[in-house]
Amino acid sequence: MSQTFFDPSLENRPIRDTAYETLKHAIITGQIPAGSRIVETLYAEQLHISRTPLREALRKLERDGLVEYxxxxxxxxxxxxxxxxxxxxxxRNAMMMLILPSIIERVTDEDIDKLNAILKDMDVAQDAEDAEKLAVYNRQFHGYIEHLSDKRRILRVIDSQEEYIIRFSAVTIASIVRRSKAHQEHHEMVELLKNRDLEGIKKLMQHHLDESKETCLAAVKGRGF
Amino acid sequence: MSQTFFDPSLENRPIRDTAYETLKHAIITGQIPAGSRIVETLYAEQLHISRTPLREALRKLERDGLVEYxxxxxxxxxxxxxxxxxxxxxxRNAMMMLILPSIIERVTDEDIDKLNAILKDMDVAQDAEDAEKLAVYNRQFHGYIEHLSDKRRILRVIDSQEEYIIRFSAVTIASIVRRSKAHQEHHEMVELLKNRDLEGIKKLMQHHLDESKETCLAAVKGRGF
DNA sequence: GCTGAAATTTTTGTATACAATCTGAATACA
DNA sequence: TGTATTCAGATTGTATACAAAAATTTCAGC
Incomplete structure (x- = not known):
């Protein structure tokens, strides 16, 4: 956190927004651990801004539920x-199930190509057992599928929950590689999308998301998060 | 809005929070119509506060999705x-279905009594065809049931969606009275809760919420919201 | 009268100043 | 020694001042 510098003058938008994102990232990645008190003068100084935009950023984080006032x-x-x-x-999982019909309805052949490209990257990362990269591609893959839907508000809920999920990814990362079945399921997903098989993808997605939930819970429990 | 006065000094909490709630209420009830621009100096003057707390309130509304920046x-x-x-x-409806098991698990006989008391008020309002009151009791009834659950985060999502639903209640209020079947369903719900009949209440709640959604959509469509 | 550039006004963005409140340590007293 | 109490320092809450950007108006030139 203290080493993370950013130059507000370079950006063409309010400092409060960059401050908001910086803090959000720091909280999500655990750089600012749970229970920490955020003293305004301290953080304002570290970010080289005044308290005013910092406080506005804090109000946003408050509504996000990341901090408590x-x-x-x-x-x-x-x-x-x-x-x-x-x-x-x-x-997250329930919301995902709700948008599957709109995803099947709207997916194009170009989307399938794009997903296959991501899958190729994932194959490499999986073979190399590069958990870090795999986690990134995993988010990219699921994010791409989700945003095929045009349900803006549901996506908003999904995205907000996924922000939290990223918080635990550090703990679950190791488990992901081991669960190579999940990797296989990603390939099946693209195949089902290609065939516009709604029932098939419903069944697979439900299973896939349930498993990822259990994997995370087990990992967090084991490590005593 | 302009007539809504409040004395910040009487409250023992930040002005920004009272301002936030005042504005939120005004937006939800339509006193500040959609599309309105909120000019800071103007509203700060009307609320007799400075721009600083007002802006913090706006940042919260921004994250709520009620205003756009x-x-x-x-x-x-x-x-x-x-x-x-x-x-x-x-x-809202999907989240509600998710918490039904925990509701059945946690409901006490005292809760049943409390719900029956609300039902009695509803009976009176229904007979008098007092749509305004019925809308209030309706929220009270569903709110009570929901909060029997201990799923804090899911409740948070439900509550946030219900804030929006209140916005349309002015339009749907008339339809509520007409749908006396809904009133009957409320009585059945309490009966099913009393018997801890999970499958029964799942089925009824699903139907009840779907109907209320369709009622609202039809009313809004008709009036050209 | 129309166009467009410059000046003015309005409004937002940020910093700073000051007030209110809380925390904690030092001190007085039982 | 233990417990209030008071006071100083730290921290948040709010207001104001000033800078920057956008919108609007004015007015010269045609």
Missing amino acids: VLHRGVVVRAFTLEDIDEIFTI | VLHRGVVVRAFTLEDIDEIFTI
Whole structure:
């Protein structure tokens, strides 16, 4: 966090937004651990901005549920329990099931090509057992599929939950490589999308997401998150 | 809006929070219509506060999705399309189905009594065809049931969607009274809760929520919202 | 009267100043 | 020693001042 410098003057948008994203990233990646108190003057100095835009960024984080506000004590980074993680996946997975019809309806052949390209990258990462890269491609793959849907509000909910999921990816990363069955399922998904097989993809996606939820929960439980 | 006065000094919490709630209420009830531009100096003056807390309130509304921010142009109250309304109900209804098991698990006999009390009020309102009151009790009834669940994050999603639903209640209020079948269903719901009949309430709730969604969509479509 | 550039006004973006409140340590007292 | 109490420092809450950008108006030139 303290080493993360950014030059607000280079960006053509409010400092509060860059501050918001910087803080959000730092919280999600755990650079600012849960329970930390965010003292305004301290962070404003570190980010080389005044308290005003920082405070506006904090208000946004507050509504995101990433930090908690206490009267006259400022904001504190919120902690996650196993129940939280369970609910986050439950919400994400249910929302995903809701948009599958619109995805099948809107997917084009170009989209299939793009997905196959991502799959190729994933193949390499899987063979190399490069968990870090695989996690990135995994998000890219699922993100691409999700955003084939035109359900803006549902996507908004999915995206907001996925922000949290990224928080645990550091813990689950190792498990992902081991679960090579998941990798196989990604290939099957693209095949089902290509055939516009709604029932098939419903069944596979449900299973795939349930497994990823269990994998994460097990990993978090094991490591004592 | 302009007549809504509040004395910040009487409250023991930040002005920004009262401002946030005042604005939120005004937007939800349509006092500030969709498309309106919220000019900071104007609203700050009307609320008798400075721009600083007002801006923090706007950042919260931004994350709520109630207003939209445009670079150097400030915030504009967002409009709702039929697709938006469809998605809002879809999300709410799906989340509701997810928490039914925990509701059945946690409901006590005292809760049943409380729900029956609300039902009695609803009976009166229904007979008097008092749509306004019925809408209030309806929210109270469903709100009580929902919050029997201990799934905090899912409830958070439900609550956020229901804030939007209130926006359309002015349009749908008339239809509610007419749909006296819904009133009957509320009574059945309490009976099923009393018997801890999960499958029964799943089926009824699904039907009930689907109907209310269709009722709202039809009303909004008819009136050209 | 129309066009377009410059000036003015409006409005947002950010920084700073000051007030209110809380925290914690030092001190007084039982 | 233990417990209030008070006071200083730290931190948040709000207001104001100023900078930057956009919108609007004015007015010269045609």
